Amino acid sequence: MTDIPPREPWPQLLPVPRSALLVWLNLAVALTVAAIGLGVGFAQGIKAQLVILYTVISVAVLLWLLNYVTTIFESRSAASAAPSDARGVWRANRVMIIAMVALLIVYLLVTASVPAFRSVTNFIAFLVLEAILLFAFKVSGRFATGRSAFIGIMVLVALVVISSFTIEGFLSGSNVKAILLFAAFLGIACIGQTLVALMGGLDLSIPFVIGSANVGMLFLTTLGVPSFVAFGFVLILGGLIGLLNGVLSYKLQGQALILTLGMGFAVAGLTQILTSIGSSFAGNVFGTVPSWLSNLAAMNGRTFGLAFPPTILIWIVLAVIVIIGLRYSAYGRYVYALGGNRRSARLVGVSEFRYWTLAYVLSGVFAALTGCLLLGWSGGGFIGVGDPYLFTTLAAVVIGGTSLLGGAGGYGFTVIGVLVLQVLTSFLLGIGLRYEWQQFIFGLLILPMVALYGRSPHIRATV
Amino acid sequence: MAERASSSSTYLLVPILLIAVLLGTAVIRGPNLVSLSGFGSAIIVAAPLILATYALMALAVAGRGTVDLAMGPLVAFINVSVVKLNMLGIISGPFGTFLVALGLGVLYQLAFALIVIWVRVQPIIVALSGFLALTGINLVILPRPGGMAPEFMSSWGLGTTIFSPVLLILVIATGGWLLFTLTPFYANLRMMGYDERAAWTSGVRINIVRVGAHVIAGLFAGLAALCYTALIASGDPSQGTNLTLTAVTALVLGGVSLAGGRGGVTGALLGALNLWLIGYVLATFNFGAIQAFVTQMSYGIILVLSLLLTLLVPVLSRHISFISPWSAFVVLGAVVAAIMLHVATADTYLPSEAVPATAQGPLLDRYFLTAPAGGAEPGFVLSPIQRMAFFAALAAVVLTFAARLTQAEAPARRMGLFLYLFVAALVLALFALIAMQGEVTLFSGGTP
Numbered sequence: 025m026t027d028i029p030p031r032e033p034w035p036q037l038l039p040v041p042r043s044a045l046l047v048w049l050n051l052a053v054a055l056t057v058a059a060i061g062l063g064v065g066f067a068q069g070i071k072a073q074l075v076i077l078y079t080v081i082s083v084a085v086l087l088w089l090l091n092y093v094t095t096i097f098e099s100r101s102a103a104s105a106a107p108s109d110a111r112g113v114w115r116a117n118r119v120m121i122i123a124m125v126a127l128l129i130v131y132l133l134v135t136a137s138v139p140a141f142r143s144v145t146n147f148i149a150f151l152v153l154e155a156i157l158l159f160a161f162k163v164s165g166r167f168a169t170g171r172s173a174f175i176g177i178m179v180l181v182a183l184v185v186i187s188s189f190t191i192e193g194f195l196s197g198s199n200v201k202a203i204l205l206f207a208a209f210l211g212i213a214c215i216g217q218t219l220v221a222l223m224g225g226l227d228l229s230i231p232f233v234i235g236s237a238n239v240g241m242l243f244l245t246t247l248g249v250p251s252f253v254a255f256g257f258v259l260i261l262g263g264l265i266g267l268l269n270g271v272l273s274y275k276l277q278g279q280a281l282i283l284t285l286g287m288g289f290a291v292a293g294l295t296q297i298l299t300s301i302g303s304s305f306a307g308n309v310f311g312t313v314p315s316w317l318s319n320l321a322a323m324n325g326r327t328f329g330l331a332f333p334p335t336i337l338i339w340i341v342l343a344v345i346v347i348i349g350l351r352y353s354a355y356g357r358y359v360y361a362l363g364g365n366r367r368s369a370r371l372v373g374v375s376e377f378r379y380w381t382l383a384y385v386l387s388g389v390f391a392a393l394t395g396c397l398l399l400g401w402s403g404g405g406f407i408g409v410g411d412p413y414l415f416t417t418l419a420a421v422v423i424g425g426t427s428l429l430g431g432a433g434g435y436g437f438t439v440i441g442v443l444v445l446q447v448l449t450s451f452l453l454g455i456g457l458r459y460e461w462q463q464f465i466f467g468l469l470i471l472p473m474v475a476l477y478g479r480s481p482h483i484r485a486t487v
Numbered sequence: 488m489a490e491r492a493s494s495s496s497t498y499l500l501v502p503i504l505l506i507a508v509l510l511g512t513a514v515i516r517g518p519n520l521v522s523l524s525g526f527g528s529a530i531i532v533a534a535p536l537i538l539a540t541y542a543l544m545a546l547a548v549a550g551r552g553t554v555d556l557a558m559g560p561l562v563a564f565i566n567v568s569v570v571k572l573n574m575l576g577i578i579s580g581p582f583g584t585f586l587v588a589l590g591l592g593v594l595y596q597l598a599f600a601l602i603v604i605w606v607r608v609q610p611i612i613v614a615l616s617g618f619l620a621l622t623g624i625n626l627v628i629l630p631r632p633g634g635m636a637p638e639f640m641s642s643w644g645l646g647t648t649i650f651s652p653v654l655l656i657l658v659i660a661t662g663g664w665l666l667f668t669l670t671p672f673y674a675n676l677r678m679m680g681y682d683e684r685a686a687w688t689s690g691v692r693i694n695i696v697r698v699g700a701h702v703i704a705g706l707f708a709g710l711a712a713l714c715y716t717a718l719i720a721s722g723d724p725s726q727g728t729n730l731t732l733t734a735v736t737a738l739v740l741g742g743v744s745l746a747g748g749r750g751g752v753t754g755a756l757l758g759a760l761n762l763w764l765i766g767y768v769l770a771t772f773n774f775g776a777i778q779a780f781v782t783q784m785s786y787g788i789i790l791v792l793s794l795l796l797t798l799l800v801p802v803l804s805r806h807i808s809f810i811s812p813w814s815a816f817v818v819l820g821a822v823v824a825a826i827m828l829h830v831a832t833a834d835t836y837l838p839s840e841a842v843p844a845t846a847q848g849p850l851l852d853r854y855f856l857t858a859p860a861g862g863a864e865p866g867f868v869l870s871p872i873q874r875m876a877f878f879a880a881l882a883a884v885v886l887t888f889a890a891r892l893t894q895a896e897a898p899a900r901r902m903g904l905f906l907y908l909f910v911a912a913l914v915l916a917l918f919a920l921i922a923m924q925g926e927v928t929l930f931s932g933g934t935p
Contacts, residue, residue: 467618
């Protein structure tokens with residue numbers, strides 16, 4: 025904890041390592057990878073211009089990344105003078121070595137016992153996993169901040185590599201579009217969760233608000249309310265629920281989790297009561313979804329004539345706004361200040377109540393937005409549509425690396441977490457695992473991800 | 488007066504008051520409750536919730552904001568495991584079933600504790616992880632509700648008698664915790680929950696204490712799963728989330744502090760009973776198709792309100808510190824018992840006599856007097872004036888006694904032995920009374 029080197033100035037736009045050897049090494053790696061890509065591209069029979077374009081782009085990006093990483097290493101290598109004898113090496117790396125050996129044993133066991141498992145793709149997958157472990161332990165330690173983001177990106181890249189090897193058509197246009205679309209739903213729902221988590225709270229009412237917005241929106245349009253008015257009304261209602269959440273939980277910040285859960289229950293129940301009065305099909309709402317809404321979120325939606333649903337664009341725009349807003353606006357800085365240290369923030373004159381409540385309001389609004397968008401996607405109202413989001417929003421935030429204690433993290437991290445979850449879902453679906461196995465794996469995945477970067481200090485260090 | 492000491496259990500006043508109101512309403516709305524099968528099924532239905540709440544309570548007392556959201560899925564996991572193992576023919580006897588159920592609960596909670604201690608991630612993340620993993624694996628073990636509970640459990644879930652094995656489990660669990668509170672280990676546990684750093688610096692081995700709390704929670708979870716299996720007589724992988732939500736609500740309703748250090752088996756028991764009673768009362772109103780939604784909404788609102796009420800506890804305890812929650816419990820319990828007895832016996836003993844709406848004392852005394860005399864023995868005759876005077880005197884004595892007790896017991900940290908005995912005698916008398924005339928209420932009184 026104490027040996028974090030002082031933060032150096034932001035690296036220049038075009039980083040170049042000081043030693044010439046490293047420059048050549050980077051160049052060689054980049055060119056080798058590009059050559060492999062070139063070969064594969066021609067072997068697949070893609071147009072020559074496209075292959076050349078991709079090759080050039082990949083060389084440039086890879087070179088930049090490699091240089092960036094090596095410059096960071098160079099500037100920090102002086103700080104770490106690790107003991108070099110065998111025992112020191114073992115002591116410094118035992119967790120990693122144990123993990124890698126365990127993975128090797130598991131791989132060998134499975135390979136030996138299951139004949140269908142013996143394939144080249146699985147071997148590659150195994151190597152990639154080992155590489156991830158190595159990177160996660162050795163490289164991520166060099167980053168003072170954004171360690172979780174680095175691990176997240178590593179996992180993401182590895183997942184994409186493994187999936188594209190293992191699954192036919194994983195990188196096809198429609199699959200990528202589907203992944204992005206679902207990531208957009210989850211991502212929009214996660215905006216509020218991230219904001220709230222940054223302040224040290226949690227919002228478990230999100231899934232219920234999503235379901236209620238989903239049903240309520242369809243109900244209102246079926247009543248004859250103009251769809252845009254209904255849309256705005258639902259968003260405002262979502263905000264009001266968020267306001268209630270924020271105001272009520274302000275004095276009960278330790279129990280915000282439970283309080284929002286209760287609110288969610290109440291909201292979902294109330295919505296169902298309201299929408300099923302006078303209807304013989306209690307709990308179900310039938311109606312037609314306005315066409316602009318289905319275009320917004322359905323798989324075959326079009327954005328300005330381009331063949332992807334606008335929801336993805338909305339998510340990207342929102343993500344950029346939130347990331348920039350958190351980084352540069354007064355609101356964003358105060359959120360971090362409050363999450364980091366309540367007392368000092370209050371002494372500086374930041375109104376805790378205002379920001380706490382505002383975070384919950386935003387959470388409610390974005391949950392309602394997700395509910396409306398999901399209505400456009402599915403074409404029918406269903407109160408349970410938000411149920412998968414009860415814990416996936418939390419999981420995405422946690423995997424991304426935002427601390428649930430507040431003050432550390434950001435929406436950019438959550439975006440990575442969302443993508444990891446979504447690509448993993450797609451991968452698991454692709455290899456034919458059922459939903460319950462996916463859930464099981466998600467559950468087991470969260471712990472090691474968090475354990476890599478989200479550990480609390482030992483009590484010895486807090487006294 | 489005795490402000491320091493009385494604040495320790497004043498939080499129980501709210502659930503006590505609530506349970507009196509709810510029980511009164513429940514009995515009036517649904518008189519079937521006061522019968523052999525009514526109480527029997529009530530115990531069977533409420534037992535899993537009560538035990539799951541105990542488990543959550545043990546964890547909540549340990550502090551660090553440990554609310555094991557995976558409690559419901561854990562209970563469901565043990566349930567489907569037991570059922571699956573039974574279907575495969577691996578376990579069938581009581582011994583094996585108990586071993587598997589308690590063992591699974593303890594193993595899971597042990598893993599939870601070790602992860603919290605060694606990996607040092609927040610408990611909420613472990614709980615989240617466990618929730619997802621267990622919910623998934625439950626569906627793998629048993630894709631849809633079904634299967635058979637072990638053979639020996641078949642009579643447990645009938646609910647025709649009060650003194651079923653489920654009640655025994657409940658009593659053992661409750662008594663076990665109460666005995667546990669006498670040990671120094673419990674004092675350490677509470678201290679750790681209240682202020683972990685202070686506990687550590689004063690030499691408490693907090694790791695061992697935490698492991699202990701989790702093991703106890705695991706035992707409770709195993710028992711809850713057994714009761715749940717007995718209740719539904721099959722396996723159901725899908726009810727975990729609901730159980731988590733209701734158990735957490737019950738926990739909060741029972742005044743257990745989620746921040747740690749405050750809570751007890753009494754609060755958890757009252758909370759779980761309250762929650763079950765809310766469901767019961769709501770079920771007596773016929774909402775038709777939206778019944779489930781009304782229940783859901785009420786649970787949510789009650790959870791929020793009871794959380795807000797915990798804010799009022801410090802204020803309340805400053806103003807009403809002279810009231811001992813235990814004595815309040817006894818007095819209100821007497822009132823409710825009077826209402827129950829009235830409902831249960833209105834048809835059989837007093838078919839014509841209009842019951843005057845009198846104060847609590849006389850009502851209680853009347854039935855305690857008339858019940859033994861219910862065998863229609865005419866030897867003991869009093870004139871109306873004598874009877875009035877007798878009742879009035881007795882009521883005065885009871886009221887004085889209750890008031891005196893309320894004040895005297897106010898500074899007590901826990902219920903005195905006398906009150907324990909008194910409550911136990913009261914409950915036993917009630918059960919016995921109902922058992923004695925249960926058939927009457929069931930077959931002739933219940934069906935006019």
